[in-house]
Every structure is written in structure tokens, then in C-alpha cells.
Amino acid sequence: xxxxxxxxxxxxxxxxxxxxxxxxxxxxxKRGMLQIGAVQxxxxxxxxxxxxxxxxxxxxxxxxxxxxxxxxxxxxxxxADYSYVMPAGAFGYAVQTMLAVVVLHEAVNAQRWIxxxxxxxxxxxxxxxxxxxxxxxxxxxxEAVTPP
Amino acid sequence: MIKVGLMxxxxxxxxxxxxxxxxxxxxxxxxxxxxxxxxxxWFLWKAARNSWVWLAAxxxxxxxxxxxxxxxxxPLSVVIPASAFNYVVGTFGAKYLxxxxxxVKRWMGVVMVCVGVALVLLTGQ
Numbered sequence: 001x002x003x004x005x006x007x008x009x010x011x012x013x014x015x016x017x018x019x020x021x022x023x024x025x026x027x028x029x030k031r032g033m034l035q036i037g038a039v040q041x042x043x044x045x046x047x048x049x050x051x052x053x054x055x056x057x058x059x060x061x062x063x064x065x066x067x068x069x070x071x072x073x074x075x076x077x078x079x080a081d082y083s084y085v086m087p088a089g090a091f092g093y094a095v096q097t098m099l100a101v102v103v104l105h106e107a108v109n110a111q112r113w114i115x116x117x118x119x120x121x122x123x124x125x126x127x128x129x130x131x132x133x134x135x136x137x138x139x140x141x142x143e144a145v146t147p148p
Numbered sequence: 149m150i151k152v153g154l155m156x157x158x159x160x161x162x163x164x165x166x167x168x169x170x171x172x173x174x175x176x177x178x179x180x181x182x183x184x185x186x187x188x189x190w191f192l193w194k195a196a197r198n199s200w201v202w203l204a205a206x207x208x209x210x211x212x213x214x215x216x217x218x219x220x221x222x223p224l225s226v227v228i229p230a231s232a233f234n235y236v237v238g239t240f241g242a243k244y245l246x247x248x249x250x251x252v253k254r255w256m257g258v259v260m261v262c263v264g265v266a267l268v269l270l271t272g273q
Contacts, residue, residue, distance in 0.1 A: 074170065074195060079179035082171040083242035083250050087235055087261040093268045108271075115267030122260030125253050133249035134175070 004130065007079070011131040014076040015085060019092040021069035023099075028062030080131040087126045094119045152222045156230050159214040160237050166207030168241045173200030175246075225270060232266035 035056060039049040053059045076085045094116045100106040177198055180191040195201050218227045239258045242248040250258075 071192070074174050074201075075180065075191070077171040078174040078177055078191075081242060081248045082167060082246055083239045083248050083254060083258065086167065086238050086242075087258050090235070090261045090265050093265055097268065112268055112271040115264045115271070118260045118264030118267065120264075122257040122262075122264060125257030125260065127257075129251055129254045129257075134247055 007131050008127070011076060011080045011084065012088070012127065014072055014080075015088045015091070018069055018072040018076065018085075018089055019095055021065045021072060022089075022092055023095060025062045025065030025069060028058050028065060032056045032059035032062055081133055084126060084129065084131050088123050090119050091123045094123075152218065152226070155214055155218050155221065156227075159211055159218060159231070160234055162207045162214060163211035163231075163234050164238045164241050166204045166211055167238060168245055169200045169207060170204035171242075171246060173198040173204060176200065228269040229266045232262050232269065235262040235265070 035058060036049060036052045039045060097108055097112060097116050101108055174195065177191065177194045180187050215231065235258050239250055239255065243250045
């Protein structure tokens with residue numbers, strides 16, 4: 001396995017971890033807020049909701065996953081291009097749709113499936129490009145793999 | 149309508165600006181040599197001392213709150229395509245501010261992701 005392939009696999013694994021953390025974080029926040037119930041839009045209601053979220057373990061688990069997402073994102077962009085990581089992260093929307101169909105047995109309309117196909121195709125296209133294009137080392141690597 | 153347009157511009161600027169500042173800061177920090185706990189802690193410590201990372205945090209917070217405000221002002225059919233447009237604006241930012249080399253293939257991928265995200269999110273309203 002050459003250096004470019006290693007870099008690509010490392011970046012895609014980090015993006016996958018980002019997607020998993022973001023989806024689990026959102027899911028935990030949603031579940032936690034359902035346990036708390038609808039927030040009453042009054043000072044007392046908001047204060048009660050705030051106290052309830054502080055004492056809710058599921059909400060804290062969601063926050064931990066979202067911190068995990070942020071750390072994975074920071075780590076990924078420490079070596080990979082922003083224009084590579086950002087669209088690749090959109091793969092999470094496709095995963096959400098698949099989970100909705102497989103786990104929750106939700107009906108998904110044609111418009112959403114077209115969106116999922118576009119996202120997956122777009123991510124595959126971006127995934128085929130070199131993850132790093134800045135810095136002397138990256139430019140040297142790019143020149144080595146790109147035909148003149 | 150002008151109010152919504154201005155808030156949309158503010159949201160896109162904060163979101164893209166925050167992510168570009170974060171990327172620039174993390175490039176200065178440099179990638180971790182390995183994934184051992186001690187190395188990762190040192191990596192995080194270096195990130196916490198980087199001023200670009202600290203510039204990114206309030207910008208990303210502002211983008212989050214401006215999105216919430218936008219959702220209370222305008223219908224989802226306006227806000228969602230505009231927020232998906234972030235992918236295109238972000239790629240321009242990456243090309244001209246971060247000097248990344250964005251190939252035709254990457255541009256095509258970004259545009260497909262942008263349209264795809266808008267379609268997926270619009271069906272969720």
C-alpha cells in the first residue's frame with residue numbers, strides 16, 4: 001500500500017467516525033429531549049427544561065458524541081483538505097436515510113432517494129481526489145501520481 | 149425579505165468562515181504522529197493554544213444561532229437550499245483562502261452533494 005492510499009484510508013476512516021459520532025449524538029439528543037418532554041416557552045418552563053437536561057444522562061451521552069465529532073473533524077482537517085472533508089461528511093445524510101428504512105421501516109419518497117444517490121455519487125467523486133493538496137509534501141505527492 | 153437575505157449571508161459567512169479558520173488553525177497545529185493517548189492529548193493541547201481555533205469557535209456558534217433564527221423567520225424550503233449552498237461557498241473559500249487545489253472531479257462531487265443534501269433535507273420538513 002503506497003502513501004497516498006494510506007492517507008486516503010486514514011481520512012475516510014476519520015470521516016466515517018465523524019459521521020457515526022454526529023448521527024449517534026443527534027439520536028441521543030433527540031431521545032433525551034423526548035424523555036424531558038416539550039419545552040414550555042416561559043421563563044419557568046425554560047429554566048425547568050435546562051435543569052432537566054443537566055440531570056439527563058442521555059443528553060450528556062449525546063453531548064459526548066458531539067464532542068467526539070468535533071475532535072474527529074479537527075483531527076481530519078489537520079492533514080486533509082477542507083474541500084475534501086466537508087462534502088465527505090455529508091455521507092451522514094445517506095446513512096440516516098438508510099437507517100430510517102432498515103431500522104425504523106419508514107417510507108422514503110423518490111425525491112429523497114434521488115438526494116441519497118446524488119450524495120453517495122458526489123462523495124465517491126470527492127473520495128477519488130487526493131485528500132491533501134496543500135503544503136510542499138502534498139504537492140510533491142500530487143505531482144508524483146498525476147501524469148504530466 | 150431583505151432581513152432574511154442579510155441573515156442568510158451572515159449565516160453562510162459565519163459557517164464557512166468558522167470552518168476555514170478551524171482548518172487553517174489545525175493545519176498550523178499539524179497532524180498527530182500516531183493515535184496514542186499521550187500524542188492525542190498533546191495534539192489537543194496544541195490546538196487549544198491556537199488563535200485560529202479560538203476564532204473559529206465563536207464564528208461556528210454564531211452560525212448555529214443564526215440558523216435557528218433563520219428557521220424561525222423563513223420557511224424550510226428557503227433555509228435548507230441556502231444552507232446546502234454552504235458546500236459550494238466553502239469550496240470557493242478552500243480554493244481561494246486555503247489555496248487548496250480543487251479539481252473538476254472534486255467540484256462535480258461538491259455540487260452533487262449540495263443538490264443531494266437539499267433534496268434529502270427538503271423531504272424531511
